[in-house]
Amino acid sequence: MVEDDLEMKFDYRKCRRTFGQRAIDEEQSMHDVSLIMGHATTATTQKDYCDKDEHNAARDMQKYWSGKGAIEEQ
Numbered sequence: 074m075v076e077d078d079l080e081m082k083f084d085y086r087k088c089r090r091t092f093g094q095r096a097i098d099e100e101q102s103m104h105d106v107s108l109i110m111g112h113a114t115t116a117t118t119q120k121d122y123c124d125k126d127e128h129n130a131a132r133d134m135q136k137y138w139s140g141k142g143a144i145e146e147q
Contacts, residue, residue: 093122098129 076082089110096106107118125133 090122093118094124097123097125100133 093106093110103115107115112118
């Protein structure tokens with residue numbers, strides 16, 4: 074219906090990859106994304122669809138270490 078309204082065709086594989094990558098970029102767990110996408114293992118999700126880029130990996134590590142410091146100070 075959307076394709077008809079927009080008069081364009083979608084490449085569903087690209088839409089699927091975009092969904093997976095955006096979910097990972099928005100800090101959803103690899104496990105959850107893998108389940109939602111119907112993959113047998115998270116390795117499939119990471120290898121074929123969703124790979125965290127360096128910027129997001131650095132952001133996540135910074136959050137991790139910031140949280141560890143706050144816990145150790147208590």
